[in-house]
Each structure stands twice: as C-alpha cells, then as structure tokens.
Amino acid sequence: MDYFSPGSLREALDIRSQYGEEVTLLAGGTDLLVRMKDGKETPARLLDLAGAGLDYVQCGEDVRIGAMVSLNHIVENPELREKHPILAEAAREVGAVQTRSLATLGGNICTGIPSADMIPALLVLDSQVVLRSRRGERVIRLEDFVAGPRQLRLEEDEILTEVVVPAGNSLRQRGFAFLKVGKRKALRLSIINLAVKLELEPGSDVIRDIAVAMGTVAPVPLRLRQVEEYMTGRELSEGLVAEAIPLVKESISPRTSLRASKEYRLYLAENLFKRGLELARQRAGGGEAA
Numbered sequence: 691m692d693y694f695s696p697g698s699l700r701e702a703l704d705i706r707s708q709y710g711e712e713v714t715l716l717a718g719g720t721d722l723l724v725r726m727k728d729g730k731e732t733p734a735r736l737l738d739l740a741g742a743g744l745d746y747v748q749c750g751e752d753v754r755i756g757a758m759v760s761l762n763h764i765v766e767n768p769e770l771r772e773k774h775p776i777l778a779e780a781a782r783e784v785g786a787v788q789t790r791s792l793a794t795l796g797g798n799i800c801t802g803i804p805s806a807d808m809i810p811a812l813l814v815l816d817s818q819v820v821l822r823s824r825r826g827e828r829v830i831r832l833e834d835f836v837a838g839p840r841q842l843r844l845e846e847d848e849i850l851t852e853v854v855v856p857a858g859n860s861l862r863q864r865g866f867a868f869l870k871v872g873k874r875k876a877l878r879l880s881i882i883n884l885a886v887k888l889e890l891e892p893g894s895d896v897i898r899d900i901a902v903a904m905g906t907v908a909p910v911p912l913r914l915r916q917v918e919e920y921m922t923g924r925e926l927s928e929g930l931v932a933e934a935i936p937l938v939k940e941s942i943s944p945r946t947s948l949r950a951s952k953e954y955r956l957y958l959a960e961n962l963f964k965r966g967l968e969l970a971r972q973r974a975g976g977g978e979a980a
C-alpha cells in the first residue's frame with residue numbers, strides 16, 4: 691500500500707487530483723483504520739491529511755473550523771465554546787478521550803454514518819462545508835453533503851477542508867441542547883441523538899426561532915423542518931410539545947438495527963425531543979416548564 695503524507699494542502703490536492711478514487715483520505719483514522727483492520731476497506735493508497743494545515747479554528751463573524759481539528763480541541767477551545775457551546779457538548783459525547791484526541795471534525799462528517807454525533811449539532815447551526823480541489827472551491831450546505839450512509843456528495847478530486855458556521859448563529863443569546871442515547875461508555879455510537887437551537891421572544895415563552903436535528907433515525911441525520919415550522923411563533927408549553935410529537939414521528943424513519951429496534955428508537959425520539967426542548971428552554975431563559 692502507498693502512503694502519502696503531504697506537507698501542504700496544495701500538495702494534498704495534487705495527489706488527490708492525480709489518483710481520484712484510487713486514493714483514500716486519512717484523518718484521525720479512528721473510523722478508517724478500524725474498518726481496514728476488519729477488512730471492510732482495503733485502500734490501495736492512503737493520503738494522510740495531518741500535514742495539510744487544516745487544524746485551525748477562526749472565530750470571526752463566521753466561524754471557520756479546519757477539517758483536521760480534533761474533537762478534543764472542539765471540547766476545549768474557549769472561543770468556540772463561548773460562541774457555539776453545542777459543538778463542545780456534542781464533541782464530548784464522541785467515544786472516550788483517547789478517541790476524541792485523534793478523531794477529527796472532517797472525519798466525523800465524512801464517515802457519513804447516520805450516528806455521526808457532530809452532524810446534528812452542526813445542522814442546527816446551518817453549517818456549510820468547504821470542498822476544495824485543484825479546480826477550485828465549492829461551498830455547500832452540510833444538509834446537502836451527506837447523501838446516504840457512507841455516501842457523500844464529494845467529487846473524486848475533492849477534499850473537505852473546512853466547516854463554516856455562518857454569522858447569526860451564535861448561541862450566546864439562545865438555548866440549545868445536544869442529547870444522545872448510546873449503549874456502552876467507550877464505544878457509544880448513538881442509538882439516537884438530538885440537537886436543538888431555541889430562541890424565545892424576550893420576556894416570554896413564544897418561540898422566535900427553533901432548529902431541531904436528529905441522527906440515527908433515517909439514512910442521514912435530519913433537520914426536522916416540519917416540526918420547526920409548526921412550533922415557530924407559538925408559545926412553548928407542554929401542550930405544544932405534545933402536538934409536535936406526531937410531526938417528529940412523521941419526519942423520521944428509524945429502522946431496526948443491531949443496536950436498537952425501530953419501536954425503541956421511536957420511543958427514544960419522543961423522550962429525547964421532550965428533554966431536549968426542556969433543556970434548551972431553561973438555557974434560553976424561558977419561564978414555564980415545557
């Protein structure tokens with residue numbers, strides 16, 4: 691097997707352009723190397739992105755996070771925690787600390803698995819991904835990037851280089867929640883996960899803005915747009931949450947897997963939705979219990 695470890699992004703893009711699908715990108719390796727060990731992937735060439743200069747966090751109006759930033763760094767970066775605490779909350783839920791010190795944000799997204807924990811948290815922030823090749827750069831919504839389990843809308847000469855959280859999404863004035871149910875502590879791939887971003891009208895419980903995303907309930911992590919539309923402009927109450935639950939269940943299509951049955955996932959979806967909204971409401975400074 692050939693192993694490339696370019697010292698710059700330009701060099702990495704050259705190699706990617708030369709070999710296309712014949713070269714497999716390596717980030718933290720916590721997913722890929724395990725799959726190689728299990729014989730599920732047998733790459734002819736590995737392109738290691740460690741030296742490509744993609745391990746930066748820029749907190750301007752937009753927040754730009756390089757694809758090679760580790761999940762531990764996301765947990766610990768003070769500026770990022772201040773601006774988008776939901777990202778630290780989600781990153782903390784990925785595996786154990788040893789996994790998080792290697793696992794990268796780009797790698798988490800590019801596994802393309804329905805249980806990737808960072809995706810719902812990024813979806814409620816309307817995040818975009820930057821895809822670079824020698825031909826140039828494309829910026830697309832994260833929501834449009836994952837096409838199915840382990841399927842990405844990534845051209846064969848492209849590399850995901852950056853995640854952008856657009857301005858206007860800071861959670862400083864808002865409530866948020868990331869919740870997950872998994873099976874075991876160290877290898878806790880989600881049975882289900884949920885992210886919520888919530889903004890209330892000042893001094894009331896009327897919802898000004900809400901975003902809800904769930905993972906492991908469909909082939910790809912989803913924004914629950916129908917639920918968001920229904921709840922926006924209404925007062926957050928126990929009654930409203932109860933009215934929204936059928937819409938939550940209509941929006942998702944969980945299946946039975948080794949980790950959980952479809953029925954159990956539907957039950958968890960309802961419970962996580964209730965708990966997530968309550969936590970987000972408390973953090974948004976709302977009054978009445980949802």
Ligand SMILES: Cc1cc2nc3c(=O)[nH]c(=O)nc-3n(C[C@H](O)[C@H](O)[C@H](O)COP(=O)(O)OP(=O)(O)OC[C@H]3O[C@@H](n4cnc5c(N)ncnc54)[C@H](O)[C@@H]3O)c2cc1C
Binds near residue numbers: 739784796879
């Ligand atoms: C013990 C254990 C526990 C885990 N627990 C969790 C968990 O709780 N939650 C969770 O979400 N995941 C979990 N995982 C899965 C995995 O660790 C994470 O998804 C991790 O973030 C993957 O990132 P990585 O940098 O290691 O990716 P890698 O393994 O290096 O790569 C993953 C895939 O993405 C591609 N890729 C990587 N970077 C790029 C890029 N920049 N552009 C294009 N393609 C790219 C690779 O080619 C590969 O196909 C766990 C794994 C292990 C081994």
